[in-house]
Amino acid sequence: MAGPPILEVDELHAWYGESHVLHGMRFHVREGEVVTLLGRNGAGKSTTIKAVMGVVPKRSGSIRIRGVETIALPPHRIARLGIAWCPEERGIFASLSVLENLLLPPVVAEGGLSRAAVLSLFPNLAERLSSQGTKLSGGEQQMLAIARILRTGARLLLLDEPTEGLAPVIVQQIGRTIRKLKAEGFTILLVEQNFRFAARLADRHYIVEHGRVVDEIAASDIGPGQDRLVAHLAV
Amino acid sequence: MTEFFGIPAPVLFGQLLLGLINGAFYAILSLGLAVIFGLLNIINFTHGAQYMMGAFTAWMLLNWLGLGYWWALLLAPLLVGASGILIERLLLKRLAGLDHLYGLLLTFGLALVIQGLYRDAFGSTGLPYAIPAELRGGQNLGFMFLPNYRAWVVVVSLAVCLATWLVIEKTRLGSYLRAATENPTLVQAMGVDVPKMVTLTYGFGVALAAFAGVLAAPIYQVSPLMGADLIIVVFAVVVIGGMGSILGSIVTGFGLGVIEGLTKVFWPEASSTVIFVIMAIVLLLRPAGLFGRAG
Numbered sequence: 001m002a003g004p005p006i007l008e009v010d011e012l013h014a015w016y017g018e019s020h021v022l023h024g025m026r027f028h029v030r031e032g033e034v035v036t037l038l039g040r041n042g043a044g045k046s047t048t049i050k051a052v053m054g055v056v057p058k059r060s061g062s063i064r065i066r067g068v069e070t071i072a073l074p075p076h077r078i079a080r081l082g083i084a085w086c087p088e089e090r091g092i093f094a095s096l097s098v099l100e101n102l103l104l105p106p107v108v109a110e111g112g113l114s115r116a117a118v119l120s121l122f123p124n125l126a127e128r129l130s131s132q133g134t135k136l137s138g139g140e141q142q143m144l145a146i147a148r149i150l151r152t153g154a155r156l157l158l159l160d161e162p163t164e165g166l167a168p169v170i171v172q173q174i175g176r177t178i179r180k181l182k183a184e185g186f187t188i189l190l191v192e193q194n195f196r197f198a199a200r201l202a203d204r205h206y207i208v209e210h211g212r213v214v215d216e217i218a219a220s221d222i223g224p225g226q227d228r229l230v231a232h233l234a235v
Numbered sequence: 236m237t238e239f240f241g242i243p244a245p246v247l248f249g250q251l252l253l254g255l256i257n258g259a260f261y262a263i264l265s266l267g268l269a270v271i272f273g274l275l276n277i278i279n280f281t282h283g284a285q286y287m288m289g290a291f292t293a294w295m296l297l298n299w300l301g302l303g304y305w306w307a308l309l310l311a312p313l314l315v316g317a318s319g320i321l322i323e324r325l326l327l328k329r330l331a332g333l334d335h336l337y338g339l340l341l342t343f344g345l346a347l348v349i350q351g352l353y354r355d356a357f358g359s360t361g362l363p364y365a366i367p368a369e370l371r372g373g374q375n376l377g378f379m380f381l382p383n384y385r386a387w388v389v390v391v392s393l394a395v396c397l398a399t400w401l402v403i404e405k406t407r408l409g410s411y412l413r414a415a416t417e418n419p420t421l422v423q424a425m426g427v428d429v430p431k432m433v434t435l436t437y438g439f440g441v442a443l444a445a446f447a448g449v450l451a452a453p454i455y456q457v458s459p460l461m462g463a464d465l466i467i468v469v470f471a472v473v474v475i476g477g478m479g480s481i482l483g484s485i486v487t488g489f490g491l492g493v494i495e496g497l498t499k500v501f502w503p504e505a506s507s508t509v510i511f512v513i514m515a516i517v518l519l520l521r522p523a524g525l526f527g528r529a530g
Contacts, residue, residue, distance in 0.1 A: 084425070096414055104414055104425065
């Protein structure tokens with residue numbers, strides 16, 4: 001079963017310039033869990049993840065990672081607590097080869113996957129190591145973006161819409177990968193718009209609306225909770 | 236005597252060598268500018284003044300402390316680079332996220348202040364700096380006389396440029412640098428101390444300028460305005476090569492030096508404008524520069 005909380009977010013506010021985007025987010029993720037943030041476009045899901053990584057211009061409240069308060073830390077210090085981010089836009093570097101992209105993130109803790117283990121999870125990448133990073137297809141870029149953070153020893157992964165814009169067969173492959181990572185003990189906070197995808201993977205779901213958590217649904221309640229979900233997510 | 240297109244060989248090769256020497260300085264200086272622009276997004280107008288500071292530091296080390304050329308080659312880049320780190324930490328850092336114009340104004344103003352201080356302290360006439368004993372004399376190559384010091388400048392500049400290029404293109408540190416040039420936020424979120432990298436990069440770019448200044452001290456007079464004259468041409472080189480392109484700045488630096496040298500032989504009147512004419516043509520045909528990425 002899930003362990004102690006590894007990420008605790010409380011009364012989190014964030015701003016982009018004058019625009020106040022998060023209005024007191026509150027949620028937690030336990031060691032070994034897969035938790036999703038669900039919600040409509042613009043609800044503040046991606047901003048929440050960016051705020052956790054410390055890359056929003058302004059934030060306040062409390063974010064504790066393994067008990068360490070990080071609200072005042074710069075992003076590189078936060079990353080070194082063993083947390084890694086796979087951004088929505090994937091962030092593959094054009095001036096780096098696939099291999100350089102893969103090896104770019106510095107190792108922040110013991111226990112990361114070896115290069116061979118990462119490549120066996122994503123065999124497509126092994127054949128393209130010398131290509132320019134952005135010459136890969138969208139699906140391959142997404143796999144590379146996930147692959148490179150598995151090497152670093154970070155055990156808490158923030159995945160921002162990993163299935164966005166991808167073909168169903170690739171979405172399935174990413175789903176299998178997330179399940180495999182969970183089995184290996186990774187903790188994952190997943191932002192998704194694709195509820196069908198998220199429902200099969202996650203232990204718990206948080207529903208985000210207007211920059212705050214409005215509901216929490218456990219996977220076991222997904223049957224009865226479905227109506228609540230549809231109510232929240234219906235456009 | 237051998238002639239090419241009616242030009243005596245020693246004259247032709249002499250100007251070619253002079254062009255290579257100038258090209259070496261263009262290359263090192265524009266390389267520093269390219270590295271700084273890539274990561275800091277700042278057009279470092281202080282670069283010429285920092286090149287001058289390198290030459291003056293060599294002169295001061297020799298005349299005040301008795302430390303010769305070889306010490307200067309090591310110490311001047313370190314000292315001037317450290318002053319660059321100070322400038323980045325105290326001033327440039329505050330401009331992050333603002334329009335290019337602010338960085339341009341600040342670094343241009345700094346250049347004027349630094350040049351003014353040096354002119355006040357040393358006067359505007361140049362100070363001599365002797366060629367180190369080991370590099371005096373020259374080789375008679377048959378078709379021309381090659382002064383040892385000039386050969387040294389070309390070789391060591393090429394070596395420094397290539398080493399910098401290798402570090403940026405082939406090493407792990409270089410991959411951080413290239414990645415942070417594209418997306419500093421993401422690289423920092425991976426655990427790399429990007430603010431420190433930015434500071435050190437500026438220090439390194441400035442150190443390159445100072446290194447060029449030490450190389451230049453025995454060739455040109457050490458004077459407060461030596462950088463101001465050169466930097467205008469170097470900016471043209473940067474524009475032609477493509478802002479921020481590492482390889483572009485090296486190739487364009489040497490290439491334009493040689494073109495300028497040849498123009499002196501074949502059409503002396505045009506030699507001081509040829510680089511700017513090329514810049515105008517390149518800007519018309521390829522606005523991003525010869526090696527620049529469009530957009």
